[in-house]
Amino acid sequence: MNLIQEISQVFYRYKAKAATSHYVPPNSMVTLTYGQLEARVRELAQYLLKQGMQPCDLVMCYMTKSVDLVVSILAIMLNGGICCCFYSKQNPQYALKLFSMAHPRFILLEENTLRSVKRQTEKIGPNHPFPSCGKYPEVGGTGGPLQNQHRAIYVWKYPSAENDSGKGFQQGGSGSDKASWCLFTSGSTGSPKGVLISGEDLLQRAMNEMEDYEITDQDCLLSLLPFSFDVGLNQLLSCFLSGAHLVILNSWFPKDILTAVRSRNINGISGVPSIWAEAMVYPQGADFEQNTQPLRYLTVSGGDLSKNQLLQLRQYFRNVKIFKTYGQTETFRSSMLKPFDFERKMTSVGRPIKGTEVCVLNEKGEIVPPNTEGEIVHYGVGTMLGYLNDLEGTSEKLRKMKEPGSEAMKEGKWVFTGDRGKMDEEGYLYVLGREDGMIKSLGHRIYPKEIEGCILEYEHVKNAAVVGIHDERKGQAIIAEVVANGVLNRQSLIVYLRERLPYYMVPGEINVVDSLPMTESGKIKYTTIKEKYEERRVLQDRS
Amino acid sequence: MELDEIKKIIRKIISDIIALNNGPDEKPIEFGDDDSLIDGGYIESLGAVQLIEECVQNFDILIHPAELSLENFDTVNRICHFIQSRLAEDQR
Numbered sequence: 001m002n003l004i005q006e007i008s009q010v011f012y013r014y015k016a017k018a019a020t021s022h023y024v025p026p027n028s029m030v031t032l033t034y035g036q037l038e039a040r041v042r043e044l045a046q047y048l049l050k051q052g053m054q055p056c057d058l059v060m061c062y063m064t065k066s067v068d069l070v071v072s073i074l075a076i077m078l079n080g081g082i083c084c085c086f087y088s089k090q091n092p093q094y095a096l097k098l099f100s101m102a103h104p105r106f107i108l109l110e111e112n113t114l115r116s117v118k119r120q121t122e123k124i125g126p127n128h129p130f131p132s133c134g135k136y137p138e139v140g141g142t143g144g145p146l147q148n149q150h151r152a153i154y155v156w157k158y159p160s161a162e163n164d165s166g167k168g169f170q171q172g173g174s175g176s177d178k179a180s181w182c183l184f185t186s187g188s189t190g191s192p193k194g195v196l197i198s199g200e201d202l203l204q205r206a207m208n209e210m211e212d213y214e215i216t217d218q219d220c221l222l223s224l225l226p227f228s229f230d231v232g233l234n235q236l237l238s239c240f241l242s243g244a245h246l247v248i249l250n251s252w253f254p255k256d257i258l259t260a261v262r263s264r265n266i267n268g269i270s271g272v273p274s275i276w277a278e279a280m281v282y283p284q285g286a287d288f289e290q291n292t293q294p295l296r297y298l299t300v301s302g303g304d305l306s307k308n309q310l311l312q313l314r315q316y317f318r319n320v321k322i323f324k325t326y327g328q329t330e331t332f333r334s335s336m337l338k339p340f341d342f343e344r345k346m347t348s349v350g351r352p353i354k355g356t357e358v359c360v361l362n363e364k365g366e367i368v369p370p371n372t373e374g375e376i377v378h379y380g381v382g383t384m385l386g387y388l389n390d391l392e393g394t395s396e397k398l399r400k401m402k403e404p405g406s407e408a409m410k411e412g413k414w415v416f417t418g419d420r421g422k423m424d425e426e427g428y429l430y431v432l433g434r435e436d437g438m439i440k441s442l443g444h445r446i447y448p449k450e451i452e453g454c455i456l457e458y459e460h461v462k463n464a465a466v467v468g469i470h471d472e473r474k475g476q477a478i479i480a481e482v483v484a485n486g487v488l489n490r491q492s493l494i495v496y497l498r499e500r501l502p503y504y505m506v507p508g509e510i511n512v513v514d515s516l517p518m519t520e521s522g523k524i525k526y527t528t529i530k531e532k533y534e535e536r537r538v539l540q541d542r543s
Numbered sequence: 544m545e546l547d548e549i550k551k552i553i554r555k556i557i558s559d560i561i562a563l564n565n566g567p568d569e570k571p572i573e574f575g576d577d578d579s580l581i582d583g584g585y586i587e588s589l590g591a592v593q594l595i596e597e598c599v600q601n602f603d604i605l606i607h608p609a610e611l612s613l614e615n616f617d618t619v620n621r622i623c624h625f626i627q628s629r630l631a632e633d634q635r
Contacts, residue, residue: 024582025613064584112584116572250582253591255612282608503587 003180003203004077007240011038014217014243022067022248023264025256032067034243037074044075044153047136048106051155055080057105058182058388062086062095062113065226065248068151070236072108073227077180077199081105084182084194085228087502092120094502098184099158102194102388109133109154179385183230185329186438186447186505194388195329202237204381205332208354209238212336213268213297213323217243220294222266224249224257224275229443230332231301231325235270254282262291269295272302272443277309277473280316289318297321297339303440303475304431310346324349326431328445330397331415332382334358335429348428355381360423365402368422373432376421377401377414384415437526439468441476444504448526451497451505455480458496460488465516465524466507469533479533480507481516488512544630549602549623550576556597557619560590576619591616598622604629 001009011019015035023029032040053059059076061083063069069085076083086098095117099107109117114133134155180199184192209215221239223246225232239246247264249256252275260266276298285291298320305313313322324337326349335358337350352358359367360374368374379401386394398413420432439446448466455464462485468476482488490510497506517525557580561572572585580586586594594616599606604626615625 024579024617064582119572250584251613251617253611253613253616255609256614259612503590 003199003206003237004080006203007074007077007237008038010034010240010243017217017243018245019240020067020070020246020248021264023260025249025251025259025263027263029247029264030067037071040071041074041078044071044136045078047134048075048079048081048155051106051134051157053079053081053106056082056179058082058084058102059106059108060084060086060099060102060104061108062117063108063110063153064112065223065250066110066151067248068110068153069227070246070248072153073236076108080180082179082182082196084184085226085233086184087226087228091499091502092116093500096120098192101192102182104158107156107158109156110151111154114154114156181233182388183228183233183329186445186450191450191453193390193393196385196388197332198385201332201381201383202234203241204355205234206237206241208333208381209234210242212338212353213238213299215239215242215244215268219244219267219296220247220265221245221268221270222247222249222257222260222264224252224269224271225443229302230327230329231270231272231299234332252278254279258282258291261295265294267294267296268298270299270301273300273305273309273475274303274442274473276300276305276313280309280312284316292317292320295320297323299323299325301325302443302445304349306470306472307347309472310342314342314346326350326429327378327382328415328417328419330384331356331378331417334376334378334382334417337428341428345428348424348430350429351427352429353381358423358429359401360421360429361401370425371422373420373422375435376417376419376429376431378417379412379414383413437467439466439476439478441468441471441474441478442504443475444502446478446505451478451480451501451507454497454500455482455493457500458493460485461493463516463524465526465529467526467530467533469530469537477509478505478507479509479511481511481513481529483515484512544602544627546623546627549626549630550619552601553598553619553622553626556594556601557586560586560593560597574619578619579617580619581617582613594622598626602626602630604633 011034016033018031019034019037021029021031059081061069061072063072073083073085084102084104136153136155178198178200179196181197181202182194184194186192215238219242221235221244223232223235227233227236236246247260247266249260257279298317300322321339322342323339325333326335327333333353334356335350336353337345337348341350357379359377361377362368362374386398397416399416401414418435420435422430422432437448439448451466452464455461461482463483464480466478466480468478471477490512493510517528519525574580574585578585581591595606595611616622
């Protein structure tokens, strides 16, 4: 059975049970039962078909995380489309860039995002007229998320390029007609990449998660992460496949999270390191353990915490199972550290998960002996189909392994992650960093090239280098070194970047320097820059 | 401080944060006093941090981690009431 058939069955079985809620602390909540959710999904799916949607059409959602977004996602999947959500708070200029890259058939918007995209297109000029939008439901449906369950969803038929019926994109690799999801991730070459995932793989991922986190129809899970992020998406799917209840909270304030746990009986939270780093700043009252009692598990995904922080986290959530997961958008999840291993192996990212093989290779492409550093490669569940419109990038990332570990894997596609790592004798994986300087900040994976490219477009800049340095709260903090071309006003540069990049990519610190350290072949010595700031940080920590 | 006065300052802070994210514009993005700012997607988490820092500076108050929540910071009206009650407490 495929993913959508499985979900339909759950809808049928759990008709009267709560499926998803939008929670706004302390006590407003809108809930849809599985029956109500199904009705809305089918209505929107019908509406999209009426507008001309066909299977394999790419449909993007530019919406705040809400019950309406859940309805939109499921309707797109029900129609056999390829769904692509992206971060709702991304600025409109970045949104338009993604639209023009992906050429979706439709874009689903809400009032806020519709307004900001409209304004942005007006700014560009009369050559980019904003087309008219359909609206679902066609009558009524206004008001905020809590005043009205049926908030309007705007359906924008994206102007198609010549001979492009919305399906004209190449999807990289064979079997690409199976794609049912597209996730945008920061690209190493400077522009974002669309990672295509099959419905079959989404189902497998979700089944694995249900098994590992032991999710049942009695559970209530807290959704803090965006659905444009693989971990947030998988939480949504595994929740619905189990018949559990997904509570959406659009706040990372520790108080709001703890209030949700207590008052909504939350059993599981998928989180990124910065959420937990923030949470531990919150004072534990006398009734803390009682208040967090319903919580059975939490996850540290999309990055890692320092050993000290992990020890603290263990203390802070004393009776909660902690799972650590490791992966990247192209592999979803390569390994997992399970609760029973936490004390013993907390600095590792655990062992390969069910249905995957993970190896560490040297430069010649050979598997290295235990405890030897190399590049981490991934095979099996979680592997993307390819990059949207980028066959070259796909063949660089997905390759055959020179010396396959087993006969069955000879023909298989391995993801060359670009992550440095090592594996110990027991098969526990340790992640040591990136080959290409990728930065992880606030749970986002960011390539310096993308930020540098934007800085270099600013007229008063001659050269720029971006590095990420360790930061207790964000995972990594972004620092830019900039060589000025004439007179450079730092503040105007920051404003310029804020207009063009999502907020999490804007460097927290920009320093104007006379020159950047270079290798003899003229490449920027990132390690030198990084070391300088890491040293400064250590000194600051001491004082 | 009068509520209207607080509101004026708060609205200015929020407009600046939104403008910073969307680019300067002749036609600023409008938001109502009861519009959900964080939950509704007007400002993101970094903007929320900035909003709180600005409140601390502008009104010279301390904000405890236990007071950081959507309940106190999600709409203009909620922020104003929170600030007003904090200012009143400080006077006592």
